[in-house]
Amino acid sequence: MKPILVDTHAHLGHQAFAGELPAVLVRAWEAGLGWVLNVADDMVSAAAGAQLAAREPRLFASVGVHPHQARTWKEETREELAVLLRCPKVVAVGETGLDYHYGFSKPAVQRQVFREHLKLAKEHSLPVIIHAREADGDLLEILSTFAPLEGVVHCFWSSADIARRYLDLGLYLGVGGAVTFRNSGALRETLRELPLERLLLETDAPYLTPHPYRGRRNEPAMVSLVAIALAELFAIDPEEVRRCTSRNAARLFKVDQSLFC
Template structure:
């Protein structure tokens, strides 16, 4: 049983064949997925998808790149959506200093607003961090995000930062980069962080694992992530699949499916 904790099946890359992509995921042993929405259109599409499939759940939030576009009405809308049973997390949220669309101070404020909302509605959060590790960790600490915990999504930082996040009640989620030949940090994190603090994801359609690197990613490929972690930890694939599945079910308060 595999749990892909971060998919964008709501992306336009799947407009033509989303049903086939979902079918291939199930064939590969993927039993649950979190469809992540990060602005109005992607959230609306995520909600459509999760209502159609019982094994899909939604996370709703505002992406830091688009933080400048978020209004008070959007934040209220997120609060309303958080009441729906298929919404199990808020995010992705965080900081992204790679792109300059949204000023850093605006990103930080929108990030803080969403953490406050998560604490109010008692949902875990999914963190996007790109080239902003120091500020991301500082805001999580200052805002008391450990109260709800969550996921450091597609983590590519150091073992030291991973341990700091684990101490704040966050799981470390690894994706396609852990399979890349020269991805030293994700491999070190996979080997070092305890299995009960790890999750797996694809972030599809992005970051496809080896040997599909550069191609469109899809949830079925999350199996390759689990296999790589198993190899790095000296464990069986089944042990990693079982543990990461159980970790995700626990975090999102989802009842295990009957076998």
């Protein structure tokens, strides 16, 4: 039997999946996924994700407020997140981080809300799921003040130097559909030098659909294409990529995946 695949980053609460989630999940299990981590981007998707994970054995949840939504953070948000973080199938804090590209929330607000997430992650001994866009310097500075910390920089797409600095902090790096894009040669060169033991597979569904399906909605089943691309990059068997990255995911998120093999 093939080793399982894990999608460590999907937004199943996105409206792109409305009414279609049962079929999407059937396709995921048929594609060989063992489990999926459903990642929230606001308090509505956080509460819904925790509820869904309680019902679906192979779904886990991460709860947090995306940096785009940082401006929606209120005084009571912290306690609301703390309540959700006590649910047994909630295994991570996030998606949080910094995004200076779009600037949907002011940088200072994003930094403050990011720190709140890191405090929660520490208090609950949970890993954190980090979004980074044009903000690696500030992210590294804030993260270093919270070290040691467990987590993943999802959809990693920076230089080899930045990759090493995240790895030095003990973080994992998430690899998604971008590794399959025709214009991502530099990213592939960077990833090739990194240890497979520190990489996680993800889709970021419904976004970042792998080649050759770009332009269509992404979904967890397509993580198999990311595994194949990574295997080509490392010149190893795709089964080795599955085995290693699913083990990495289970270790970081403390999921007993013997239940899903």
